[in-house]
Amino acid sequence: MSEQNDQANPIRDAVAGAIAEHPVILFMKGTPEAPACGFSARTVGALQALDAPFAAVDILPDPRIRQELSALSEWPTIPQLFVKGELVGGADIVAEMFESGELAEVLGVEQPDLEAPAEDVVPTNPPNMQIENRLA
């Protein structure tokens, strides 16, 4: 049995409150200025490329934030982007939606000039380090 119950759970309430309060909110590792993970950085990059205003929550300072967030959203990974209270997705889905123009649509903003190569703005892969593990 979990010791958690539906009663006093201030962190879950704070997470739910933030999602309800902000039309666009990103839960991420680090801050938009200094993302602490490549996946969070990609997602911030997509939002910034669309010039979309968003609130951001750094989940790193307290592990309970991530725990309660994932319990609420039923989504295991970070980042998580919510628009109008609904989970839109993590880094992969946001990147796919950015490329297809769906993200701009969901956010109600203009898609930037599609002539510009999107890879420059939102790298879809981490840098290829060309390291192969050949140790037996």
Place this chain on the structure above:
Amino acid sequence: MPSTDEIRQRIEAALPGATAVVEDWTGGGDHLKATVVAPQFAGLSRIAQHRLVYDIFGDEIGGPIHALSLKTSTP
């Protein structure tokens, strides 16, 4: 840390008829990328498709599997 091959087998076992390609993105074994084509995804949102795959691994995501990047589609 599960291998790319183990991840592939577990996805294909959990979603009969699915094919999965699992790559090690960085060479470090903990940032994996899975491209999954499964009939079970039909009619589901991307969120629901990704959840089906994440649910196979439960708490291992974010633990032994630091990151599993997904690309999902139907056959």
